[in-house]
Amino acid sequence: MTSPHYEQQYLDLMRRVWTEGDERIDRTGVGTRSILGATMRFSLADDAVPLLTTKRVYWKVAAREMLWFLTGDTNIRELVRQGVHIWTDWPLDAYRKATGEAIDRDAFEARIVADEAFARQWGDLGPVYGAQWVDWPRYEPVGDGLYRKAEKGHNQIAALVEAIRATPGSRRLLFTGWNVAEIANMALPPCHMTYQFQVAEGRLNGLLFQRSCDLGLGFAFNIFGLSMITRMLAQQCDLEPGEVVWQGGDVHLYLNHAALVEEQMNRVPAGAPRLRINRRPSSIFDYRIEDFEVLDYAPQAHIAAPVAV
Structure with a gap:
């Protein structure tokens, strides 16, 4: 008996949200069906990558976004x-x-x-993801109980690489974009907000907690981004990629995505795409889009749907 295709858990979650989710008017005014709390796990062994096959995912867009985050640009x-x-x-x-x-x-x-x-x-966009990841604000005392913003912030990504290498058993191998003091100045508060990593038997596992997940559009990019940065960190720290765990808080489908949802739930996933990194740069910050290659990806047709702003 063959095991289910890795994407089946995504389609099952989509069906659950669409048929059982609480219908509500959301921030965008479009309306959603929503559940609270969901988990999916995907193996990264043998270059596996959990790209959705029931519709085309433009993975290079997600990869360029991840590399952009790592520059700290906003x-x-x-x-x-x-x-x-x-x-x-x-x-x-x-x-x-x-x-x-x-x-x-x-x-x-x-x-x-x-x-x-x-x-x-x-x-x-204000101090969104990249600003928090590589330049989290720090403050230094100037006397009389006063503080000023330090010229250089805390680079969570650089510190994470050092920590994975130095203390692989740590339970503090993580970074986050949820800076409460700066959320009001962000164009959009971080949805994929906290990433945590674990070293186990020479493998690096990655977990993402996503407070808000647009399951129809955003998830495909989010799971690729998690897989990509887990692979990058593993390579930089001389580890093998293990698995990625995705945890959603408010997991929702937009009501105006009905055509996308119905079409995708009727498709059958197939294939086993692979993600390969063809070069090991000197640091986590020196990767280029040309370093990444996806092989054996033969998805079904793209399904268009509007983004809620």
Whole structure:
């Protein structure tokens, strides 16, 4: 008897959320069906990667986003230059509301790329993921009980690499983007908020707690990102990749994704894609998109659906 395809647990969760989830009006006004609490596990052995096969996932977009996070950049300009549009909707919405200009996405992105001053004013997302991952604010005393922000923040990723190497048995091998003091200044508070790692018998396991998961659109990118950074950390720390564990808090499907959900639940997953890293750079911060290769990926057709902002 063959074991179920790794993607079946995702489709089962999708069906559960769609048929049993609590229907509510959410922040976006679109409305969702939602459950609280879900877990999925995926093996990374033999270069395995849990890419969804029941629809095409543009994995290079997710990979470029992860590499962008690791630079600490919080402005969409560099992403847009690479043809990545997944963060544009938030600054575009803010620009339209502030100016009343009915500009379309392509025109807005063209201005972001062409005009550095415009990008500085309208392309910044606030202290989102990358800022917290590699430059978490630190404060130093200046006397009389007063503190000032230190010029250089805490690099959680660099500290994590050192900790995995030095104290592999630690239960503190993690990083987070949930900085309570800075959430109000973020375009979007971190959804994939806390990553934790464990070294076991020469393997590195990775866990992601995601407080809010758009199961129809966002999950495919989130699980690829978790798998990718787990592999990168394993390579940098001379370990083999083990498994990844995904834990969702509020797991939801948008009501306007009905066509996507119904179509995808009727598809049968197949295939075993692999993710290969073709170079070992000198540090976790020196990977390039060309270093990553996905093999044996033959997904079914892409299913389009709108993003709720």
